[in-house]
Amino acid sequence: MKSFKKISFVYSIVIIAPLFSAYQGPAEPENEDRASVSFVYAAHTANEKYVIDTKESVVKWKCSMVFANKGGHNGYVSLSKGELLVKKSQLVGGAVEVDMNTIADERHGSDNNLINHLKDPDFFDVQKFPTSTFAITRVAPADGGNINVTGNLTIKGITREVTFPAKVEVNGRTVTANGKVSIDRTQWDVRYRSGKFFADLADEAISDNIEFDMKIVAKK
Numbered sequence: 001m002k003s004f005k006k007i008s009f010v011y012s013i014v015i016i017a018p019l020f021s022a023y024q025g026p027a028e029p030e031n032e033d034r035a036s037v038s039f040v041y042a043a044h045t046a047n048e049k050y051v052i053d054t055k056e057s058v059v060k061w062k063c064s065m066v067f068a069n070k071g072g073h074n075g076y077v078s079l080s081k082g083e084l085l086v087k088k089s090q091l092v093g094g095a096v097e098v099d100m101n102t103i104a105d106e107r108h109g110s111d112n113n114l115i116n117h118l119k120d121p122d123f124f125d126v127q128k129f130p131t132s133t134f135a136i137t138r139v140a141p142a143d144g145g146n147i148n149v150t151g152n153l154t155i156k157g158i159t160r161e162v163t164f165p166a167k168v169e170v171n172g173r174t175v176t177a178n179g180k181v182s183i184d185r186t187q188w189d190v191r192y193r194s195g196k197f198f199a200d201l202a203d204e205a206i207s208d209n210i211e212f213d214m215k216i217v218a219k220k
Helices: 113-118
Strands: 048-052 058-064 072-087 090-105 131-141 147-155 158-171 174-184 209-219
Touching (some): 072 209
Antiparallel strands (some): 048 209, 058 072, 058 209, 072 090, 090 131, 147 158, 158 174, 174 209
């Protein structure tokens, strides 16, 4: 195992992450075989489709040690494709795919020992699972003009349901969505230096929580 100082916070990803998508099947608590999302929405012919702009969209991740004084890492990961579905100026669905090979650390970029370790089986096993996906299953109103987005997040072939608040603006031919979510990485089999699975880590334990801050831009 490589030094944690070289690998720290891998949990973005995310990838997540994240963010909006419209998979039309039932929510699956776990699925080891499914690592991609269908981008065909025949059942939603009345909806308007907006294609995600992968250059303007970004998913940022943040993770830390259990003991805050030990530091942490921030980074980002890129989307490879995706669509948002809108009906009467309201988000109703969508799907996004995250390219796990684009994992990067904010300070050190994408070509270093930290990122290489994040791509190893200790973390996201990117060679075996090169993409992560998120597929929206439902959208509901929330406080402050926000919405609650619920969907299936698939990382390392494992699918679990997540819900998070988001702000969505539909402006002519552009949709902008901003949201934040925190997940427990161990639910997606990312267990490296987790206090739940390894004893006597002391101040070398890594937090199980990964935070994602997402900006998604989609256009007609």
